[in-house]
Amino acid sequence: MTTTTNTTPTPRIAIIGAGPGGLTCARILQRHGITVTVHDRETGPDARNQGGTLDLHEDNGQIALREAGLLEEFFRLSRAEGQESRQMDAAGAILFHHVPEEGESFKPEIDRGQLRDLLLDSLKPGTVHWGHTLRSVDGPAEGPRQLRFTDGTTTDADLVIGADGAWSKVRSAISLATPRYSGVSFLEAWFDDVDSRHPDIADLVGQGSAAAADGDRGLFAQRNSGDHIRVYAIQRVPADWITAQGLTTQDTDGIRAFLLDQYRDWSPRLRRLITDNDGRYVDRPIHALPVPHTWEHNPTVTLLGDAAHLMPPLGVGVNLAMLDACELALAVVNHHSIDDAIHAYEKTMLPRSHEMQQLLDNGAEALLSTELPDFATDDSN
Structure with missing residues (x-):
């Protein structure tokens, strides 16, 4: 049959x-x-x-x-x-640094x-x-x-x-x-023309990625082509945390003020990853x-x-x-x-x-x- x-x-x-x-x-x-x-x-x-x-x-x-x-x-x-990758603490001290060897693929x-x-x-x-x-x-x-x-x-x-x-x-x-929502949310920030406009951030991130965390929140920055860097502020928050704070995704200044408070104990250099961005933040709640x-x-x-x-x-x-x-x-x-x-x-x-x-x-x-x-x-x- x-x-x-x-x-x-x-x-x-x-x-x-x-x-x-x-x-x-x-x-x-x-x-x-x-x-x-x-x-x-x-x-x-x-x-x-x-x-x-x-x-x-x-x-x-x-x-x-x-x-x-x-x-x-x-x-x-x-x-x-x-x-290339760097792992830092909230004070900005480098804990681990991987530099790719010649021919590493x-x-x-x-x-x-x-x-x-x-x-x-x-x-x-x-x-x-x-x-x-x-x-x-x-x-x-x-x-x-x-x-x-x-x-x-x-x-x-x-x-x-x-x-x-x-x-x-x-x-x-x-x-x-x-x-299902994981309980963790990313907030994306963009940086353009980083070598000329944001040289300190370019130096902090290097040619690959840089990450830092304090147990409750984190930052992950990654270089893209074309002299761009994307940064993700990682937080354990409700999925609707922006609305719960009385904000909208268009309220860049309000979100920035909230982030500065959340990351108030972090080094000033790392805090620039969430405050010097070009344009609005993008909300990315993580689901699985x-x-x-x-x-x-x-x-x-x-x-x-x-x-x-x-x-x-x-x-x-x-x-x-x-x-x-x-x-x-x-x-x-x-x-x-x-x-x-x-x-x-x-x-x-x-x-x-x-x-x-x-x-x-x-x-x-x-x-x-x-x-x-x-x-x-x-x-x-």
Whole structure:
């Protein structure tokens, strides 16, 4: 008896989300001659700033880029010097300093926008359908699935891949789980033309990142390309703390006054990371999915990246998303049916993500800890 999962000789594959995971999956599928369509809610590739910088690791993110045929171009764009890191106390004393050795390439940095452009430019024209906000995934579990978008359009697919991030719409087709607030919130500040306009901050941060914490609050600063630095004030606060203080995200002076009080015992030099910024602050409450997050196998729908295993931002999210994307694409290439491909992919992905979820459960709290990370054991670096 034949199954209904291998519905067509050429399955219709729809990826929801044009982030690094979704685009990596599309790129690898296309390299193997498989047609795929990516749907994204943004109106175009330049609809918004893509955010800060990412470190792509040799044992996951770089594996995916190699399979995508883009690793050499990544190394051309990335910043090996961005692997420098400093850990300080609230007084500004350096507790740990890592300077990358010549040729070190375990986790070079690349701006999110640069990575996205690298992936987008590698795809066939028309692969990404912009302005497509998914409303629902309908149709029988065995397929075909019908994707309904908020603009009233629909399309059918034999495989739906949810690469649509923390608040995934695809996830609701196979899981009831929703992200929960971690109790820790980031407040982002930007610094432009740092070498000329903010030389002291440029010197404090160096070519990579600098972090400090006092047990209740923290700061994390990271250099981006183009002479920019992003700083994150990390606090254990209610998710609605700005409103609770009678403020709005547009009230830069009011938020600055609140932060100065919260960080009043910190060194004046570190406090400049939260007061000398160019422009407004951006509120980023940290959410995570329940641990572990799993779902009953579905023969036509699966998830990757944050849609599958949203965790605190501790340097693994994009790397796991791209490794997920690589393994899923290769599973589709190497199996005769979509159902078999999903089985093979989830057999590896779910245990890996469960292990990492457990490791990073409540990991946002670690960003406030005064203890040095495990890797910070050699002061000679």
